[in-house]
């Protein structure tokens with residue numbers, strides 16, 4: 001495994017650019033069908049090895065082996081971390097969750113009417129961003145909805161012209177433990193925070209009289225939307241790299257008819273750095289990440305979405321490793337110098353011991 005010291009901490013300056021920092025081949029680009037996501041394919045695609053493989057299948061055997069970082073306590077904590085994401089339906093609602101704080105019959109007020117006059121998109125966008133930060137988002141960006149990124153099997157009305165994209169920071173010390181279970185606690189907590197932030201933001205928008213479609217990984221590809229919204233660039237590891245937290249974020253989004261001001265895409269040299277760095281590819285337990293110097297249009301497996309110039313990640317191999325590991329892995333986040341640069345000292349020190 002390579003150490004961080006060989007590649008160093010990236011130094012960068014963020015600059016705004018006119019159009020998003022990716023290259024699309026329109027002759028190859030198709031709207032991605034969510035049935036091709038590996039988590040969906042495990043349920044129907046008998047043509048690949050991951051069919052009906054659940055990564056928590058052998059957890060009890062793993063616990064009995066007594067391997068550090070894979071204890072009963074670790075798994076109990078990891079499963080608990082997901083519970084708001086998995087069990088709170090309001091997190092991904094497309095409708096008003098609660099009409100009023102007190103029963104409507106008692107006070108007779110519907111906060112959604114009349115609509116708030118959002119005649120200054122700049123001002124309301126600032127309110128949205130302040131609210132998102134207050135509710136726990138690490139970063140928030142806004143863009144016009146590029147319909148190329150909506151899943152082929154999803155339907156979003158034309159009236160939803162804007163997308164608000166949220167980046168939720170994951171715990172650096174947890175991620176530093178990858179591939180052991182504490183990293184999965186950081187991931188699960190990130191997903192639960194997504195549900196929390198989405199619920200509050202969706203209600204905020206609906207209380208102003210506008211619609212809000214709260215989405216996690218569903219309905220559209222989050223990473224290109226986040227790039228369009230100026231949150232970061234795509235890395236070799238197939239993840240969004242943000243200037244503030246590197247790839248150590250989860251993404252979620254809200255589609256809305258609220259008039260908003262779009263942010264500008266940014267560039268801070270990620271592609272150039274990734275060409276040389278390759279730490280994620282070298283440290284991936286299953287060689288799922290490309291070692292090629294240059295990005296290409298060649299997909300690595302059928303769960304990739306063709307048509308964008310990038311390093312395609314073999315997510316089939318990645319998922320099969322998760323099955324072997326008993327839980328998800330975050331090593332390509334852990335070793336990324338953009339993560340290390342943004343992590344507090346203990347997580348950095350863990351990385352240096354690799």
Ligand code: SF4
Nearest residue numbers: 284288318329331332
């Ligand atoms: S999550 Fe783990 S297995 Fe998957 S690509 Fe990243 S490092 Fe490789």
Ligand code: SF4
Nearest residue numbers: 235274277278280336
């Ligand atoms: S670890 Fe991977 S994604 Fe991060 S900078 Fe290096 S090559 Fe890019």
